[in-house]
Amino acid sequence: MPSDSRVEAWQQAIAEAELGGWLLYDFRGTNPLARSVLDLTEKHPGSRRWFYLIPAEGEPLRIVHGIETDALSTLPGELRIYRSWRELHEILKTALAPIRTVAMEYAPYGNNPYVSRIDGGTLELIRTMGPQIVSSGDLIQRFESQLNAAQWQSHLQATEVTTSAFEMSWKYIAENTANGGRVAELDVRDRILEHFESRDMTTYAPPLVARQPGNRLPHYETGTGDDTEIRQGDLVMIDMWCKSKEPGSIYSDLTRMGYVGAEVPDKYASVFEIVIRARDTGVELVRDRCASGESLAGWEVDAAVREVIASSGYGSYFLHRTGHSLGREVHGNGAHLDDFEMREERLLLPGSLFTIEPGIYMDTFGLRSEINVFIDESRQVHVTGGPVQTAIQTIV
Numbered sequence: 001m002p003s004d005s006r007v008e009a010w011q012q013a014i015a016e017a018e019l020g021g022w023l024l025y026d027f028r029g030t031n032p033l034a035r036s037v038l039d040l041t042e043k044h045p046g047s048r049r050w051f052y053l054i055p056a057e058g059e060p061l062r063i064v065h066g067i068e069t070d071a072l073s074t075l076p077g078e079l080r081i082y083r084s085w086r087e088l089h090e091i092l093k094t095a096l097a098p099i100r101t102v103a104m105e106y107a108p109y110g111n112n113p114y115v116s117r118i119d120g121g122t123l124e125l126i127r128t129m130g131p132q133i134v135s136s137g138d139l140i141q142r143f144e145s146q147l148n149a150a151q152w153q154s155h156l157q158a159t160e161v162t163t164s165a166f167e168m169s170w171k172y173i174a175e176n177t178a179n180g181g182r183v184a185e186l187d188v189r190d191r192i193l194e195h196f197e198s199r200d201m202t203t204y205a206p207p208l209v210a211r212q213p214g215n216r217l218p219h220y221e222t223g224t225g226d227d228t229e230i231r232q233g234d235l236v237m238i239d240m241w242c243k244s245k246e247p248g249s250i251y252s253d254l255t256r257m258g259y260v261g262a263e264v265p266d267k268y269a270s271v272f273e274i275v276i277r278a279r280d281t282g283v284e285l286v287r288d289r290c291a292s293g294e295s296l297a298g299w300e301v302d303a304a305v306r307e308v309i310a311s312s313g314y315g316s317y318f319l320h321r322t323g324h325s326l327g328r329e330v331h332g333n334g335a336h337l338d339d340f341e342m343r344e345e346r347l348l349l350p351g352s353l354f355t356i357e358p359g360i361y362m363d364t365f366g367l368r369s370e371i372n373v374f375i376d377e378s379r380q381v382h383v384t385g386g387p388v389q390t391a392i393q394t395i396v
Contacts, residue, residue: 007060007076013142014056020099020131021055022139031117033105033136033333037143038075046071049088053095061095063088089125096129103136111342112137114333137335137346145325145334146351151250152374155326155353156384158201158243158252159372163386165195166256166393169209169238173230174395177260182231185209186223188238196242204330207240208255216366218320218359234260235268235365236395241330251330253355254385255370258393271314271360272367272392278308278358279369282322282337283383286348290379298335298344298354305358306340314360323355326372350377367392 014022024034029045038052048065050072055061060077064070069081080095082088096102104126105117115137126133147155172191176183188209196203206222214225215237222228230236241253257272259265264272282305289296302322309318321341325334335346337354348354352375359368369389374382 004076007054010054010060010143011056013139014054014103017103017139018101019056019103019134020101021053021096022103022136023096023126024052024054025104025118025122026050030119031105033115033117033140033144036333037140038072040072040074043074051092052077055099063091063095092126093129096126096131099131101134102126102131103139104133105136105140106133107135107137112344112346113342114336115140115346138349141334141346141349141352145327145332145353146349147250147327147353147374148351151248152353152376154244154246154248155250155252155372155374158250159254159384159386161196161199161201161242162240162252162254165192165240165242166238166254166386168192168195170258170393170395173236173258173260177231177234177395180232182229184223185211185214185225185228185230188230189222192238192240200245201242202245203240203242205241207238210237210366211235212365213363215368216361216364218361218366218368230260232260235367235392236260237366237368239368239370243328248328250328250353251326252372252385253326253330253370254372255357255368256389256393257367257369258395260395262394262396264392264394268365268367268392271362272369274309274312274314275358275360275367275369276390278305279356279371281305281308282356282358283371283373283381286373286375287381290375290381293379296348298337298346298348299339301337301348301356302339302344305337305356309358309360317360317362318358319361320359323357323370323373326353326355348375350375350379 027049046068048068051063053061062072062077062079066083107116209222210220211234214220236258239255243249243251305322321338323337325332338344357370372384
């Protein structure tokens with residue numbers, strides 16, 4: 001059972017957000033954020049609704065169904081059991097009566113689908129009980145995406161492996177494309193996976209290895225193009241991610257570009273220079289805000305990075321957000337860098353790890369640079385991923 005210190009941490013976060021409470025809810029696993037915050041991910045989700053109310057002050061309240069009374073047995077707090085929907089409504093009404101503002105996994109207008117986990121009907125029900133509902137997005141971040149020291153070290157460990165995997169990949173491609181040779185995208189991908197396995201790393205999905213024109217598709221699947229053999233004169237994108245097999249480990253997720261040949265053609269180099277300038281603009285904005293102590297929302301980084309690409313005439317070729325939260329999953333539960341696919345108003349908090357990965361995807365080729373950025377507890381900014389790529393790697 002979690003210690004009282006965990007309740008204290010929840011209530012401190014609620015008080016700092018100037019809220020009356022946090023109402024966590026789940027039905028058959030529909031709210032993975034609530035289950036993760038409450039450390040229920042290894043527990044069967046059950047078949048009945050439950051609510052867990054954490055007030056700003058006082059004892060939490062567990063609300064569970066009569067045939068699943070142990071649904072929240074690992075959590076502290078008073079237990080209230082309902083059987084009928086009428087009983088459930090009465091318990092909620094009584095519990096929420098003194099609370100004016102409550103956080104739930106909700107995003108206004110569904111703007112942030114990563115946070116928006118509560119169905120409309122449940123939101124309507126809670127509103128009839130009196131409190132104003134606000135998004136729990138920044139509360140989720142505090143307990144889901146702020147790394148501890150061990151997690152930060154696990155990310156650095158994964159970064160060493162991804163960095164060495166790039167070095168291995170470029171060498172493998174060079175050896176196999178010398179003297180007119182060729183190598184399949186799938187062969188390079190499989191060598192990367194072997195590299196991960198030999199270093200006790202895991203990944204949720206295989207890496208992306210793409211020659212042109214496959215690399216014009218941000219989520220290209222390795223080996224599925226019309227021509228997937230890499231040879232002299234090819235532009236190669238490799239996007240890879242891995243983490244240690246140890247529980248709780250954190251991913252590294254990087255993308256680099258290579259050209260099979262001694263000199264990169266200007267049609268690639270000039271566009272990549274814009275990508276790099278956009279990426280570095282994002283890093284500098286994060287550093288400047290952290291140094292000044294000012295807050296920074298995810299959408300602001302995306303807007304700054306996107307402006308560099310748009311002002312260079314390639315705005316319509318930047319097809320995705322600038323970056324995403326990085327954690328125990330490749331796409332973590334913290335703030336993303338996005339004012340394109342959605343407006344990410346959550347803040348980049350100390351302890352946050354995220355990617356910055358602008359790309360330009362033309363009709364016949366695509367270019368992307370992806371790095372990882374960590375803001376530590378003292379607001380120092382760390383860029384990880386080995387030597388940061390400033391030009392397309394020549395593969396010779």
